[in-house]
Amino acid sequence: MSTTISIPCPVWKTAQEAPKAPFFVSPGANRTYAEADAAVRGMVAGLRAQGVARGDCVAVQAPRGWRLACFLLACWRLGAPACVLSTRLPAEALAEQARRAGASQIVRPAEAPPIGLPTLPWPALMQDVPAEQAAPRWRLEAPAVIVFTSGSTAQPKPACLSLGNLVWSARGANANLPLTPGNRWLLSLPLYHVGGLGILMRCVLAGATVAQAASDTPLAEAIADHAITHVSLVPTQLQRLLQATPEDTPPTLQAVLLGGGTLPPAFVDEALDAGLPVHTTYGMTEMASQVTTTPPAAPRAQLRTAGPVLPHRALRIADDGEILVRGATLFQGYVTPHGLDRPLTADGWFATGDLGRLDAGGNLCVQGRKDNLIISGGENIQPEEVETALQRLAGVARAVVVGVPDATYGARPVAFVEVDPGVAFAPDAWHDALAAHLASFKRPDAYHPWPHGADTSLKVQRAALQEQAEALHGAAR
Numbered sequence: 001m002s003t004t005i006s007i008p009c010p011v012w013k014t015a016q017e018a019p020k021a022p023f024f025v026s027p028g029a030n031r032t033y034a035e036a037d038a039a040v041r042g043m044v045a046g047l048r049a050q051g052v053a054r055g056d057c058v059a060v061q062a063p064r065g066w067r068l069a070c071f072l073l074a075c076w077r078l079g080a081p082a083c084v085l086s087t088r089l090p091a092e093a094l095a096e097q098a099r100r101a102g103a104s105q106i107v108r109p110a111e112a113p114p115i116g117l118p119t120l121p122w123p124a125l126m127q128d129v130p131a132e133q134a135a136p137r138w139r140l141e142a143p144a145v146i147v148f149t150s151g152s153t154a155q156p157k158p159a160c161l162s163l164g165n166l167v168w169s170a171r172g173a174n175a176n177l178p179l180t181p182g183n184r185w186l187l188s189l190p191l192y193h194v195g196g197l198g199i200l201m202r203c204v205l206a207g208a209t210v211a212q213a214a215s216d217t218p219l220a221e222a223i224a225d226h227a228i229t230h231v232s233l234v235p236t237q238l239q240r241l242l243q244a245t246p247e248d249t250p251p252t253l254q255a256v257l258l259g260g261g262t263l264p265p266a267f268v269d270e271a272l273d274a275g276l277p278v279h280t281t282y283g284m285t286e287m288a289s290q291v292t293t294t295p296p297a298a299p300r301a302q303l304r305t306a307g308p309v310l311p312h313r314a315l316r317i318a319d320d321g322e323i324l325v326r327g328a329t330l331f332q333g334y335v336t337p338h339g340l341d342r343p344l345t346a347d348g349w350f351a352t353g354d355l356g357r358l359d360a361g362g363n364l365c366v367q368g369r370k371d372n373l374i375i376s377g378g379e380n381i382q383p384e385e386v387e388t389a390l391q392r393l394a395g396v397a398r399a400v401v402v403g404v405p406d407a408t409y410g411a412r413p414v415a416f417v418e419v420d421p422g423v424a425f426a427p428d429a430w431h432d433a434l435a436a437h438l439a440s441f442k443r444p445d446a447y448h449p450w451p452h453g454a455d456t457s458l459k460v461q462r463a464a465l466q467e468q469a470e471a472l473h474g475a476a477r
Helices: 010-017 033-049 066-078 091-100 163-176 194-206 219-225 235-244 265-273 383-391 427-434 458-473
Strands: 006-008 022-025 030-032 058-060 082-084 105-108 119-121 137-139 143-150 156-162 184-186 209-211 230-233 255-258 278-284 289-293 313-317 322-327 333-336 339-341 350-358 364-369 374-376 379-381 396-406 410-419 446-449
Touching (some): 010 033, 010 194, 058 066, 066 194, 091 156, 184 194, 194 209, 194 230, 374 410, 379 383, 396 458, 410 458
Parallel strands (some): 022 209, 058 082, 082 143, 105 119, 230 255
Antiparallel strands (some): 143 156, 322 350, 350 364, 374 379
C-alpha cells in the first residue's frame, strides 16, 4: 500500500508547467492540458451542483473520447468513484450493473431512454469556473473506479480500484516503458476496461498525449495519421495491424503493448519479423492492468513469455500452479450489498485463477485458466452467464457453453442446447433473443443439439462437450 496519502492532480500540474502541451488529440478536437484542467474543474462544479459528493458512485455510459476522459479526471479530483459501463450493454444489463456498482446516478445523453436510475445529462456537467490557485489533490486511498470483470461466477463482478491502485500501476508501467511529454498513446481500448484506464493514467502522469482516431479508421492508418508512439493491443488488433503493415513499421511507433490472452509463439514471431516493437504482458482488472511486461529490446525468447514482474507488484506461483499476486496495485475488493469483499489468502495473496510458471530469468509463462473462462479478442466471456441467459428463454431446458479455438479472436463461444419435449430447435430465434441480455461478443457463434447419452454430471459434461465442440469446429491453426 502506498505511503503517500495524496499527490497534486497531475493534469493541474502539467497545465501550470506546460499549458499548451497536448493532452488529447482526435479528428474533431485537439485539446491542451490547460483546456483539460478547465474542463475538469468545470465538471467537478457540475457534479457538485447535481448533488454528487465525495464517495458517491456515479455511473457513466459514453463512447471513449475527450469528454469521457475529462469526466473520469473530474471524478478523481472530486473523490467520487466512477463506474464506466460498456456502450454495448442493452438497457436491462446497463441498469443492473449500475445498481450493482452502487451508483446513485448515471451520466448519459439526455435523449437516452430511462433505465430506472436518475440520469445526469452531459450539458448539466459543463460549467465555467475560475482557475484554482492551489493545487487540487488526488487522495490515493480514495475509490476511483468500479470496473466489471468476469470471474469464476456466472455474473461479471464489480471490482473497486483506488486512485492509488491506478497511479502505482501507471508508475510501474512507465518505469518499464518510459513515456515522456510529446509521446502519443493511441486510445485503442475502451475506458470501461483497465487497459483503457491504464492508457489515460500513464499519459496523465507523464504529461504525454492521449490520441483517438475515428472509429472506422484502420489501425495502421490511425497510427500513421496521429504519429502514434505507443499502442495497446489485444491479439485480434495486432493481427489486423500485421495484415495492413506486413513489411514497414510505422516510423513513429516505439512500443506495442500486447495482452488480452495467451499468444502463440508463431504470432509473436510474425510481429517481430514485421519489425513491430512488441512488449508482451500479463494483467487483470484486480491488479489495475499490467502485472508483468517484457522490457525494451527484449530477445525473442523472452517475448514468448509475459515478462518479469513490474515495480509495485509481487507475484508467486502456488503449489498447484496458480498465479498469486499482491502489491500496491491490488484492488480494494468486489462491490457487494454488504461492502467490499476482498478475497485473499491468509498471507494476503490474490488467487488469479490462471496457471503459470516462472522461468529461470523470472519471466512469467502463462499456461491457461483454472476455470473455464473464454477470452475472445481480449474480452472475457463467462460461460455460465451465457448459459443462464439461454436457459431463461422459453423452451430451453438446459444449455452448456464452451469455447472453441478461433484464428481471429483466439476463442469463440458455442452452445449445446437441450430443448423441452415438443419444442423445435431454434438457434436463430435464441440468438436474436439474447441480444436483449448480452453484449454481441458474448452470444454464441453456433448452437448444437444436446448430444444423446451426454453425461449428466456438470463437470464431466462440460469436459465432454468441450471435446465434442473442438471436434465439430476444428482447432485453429
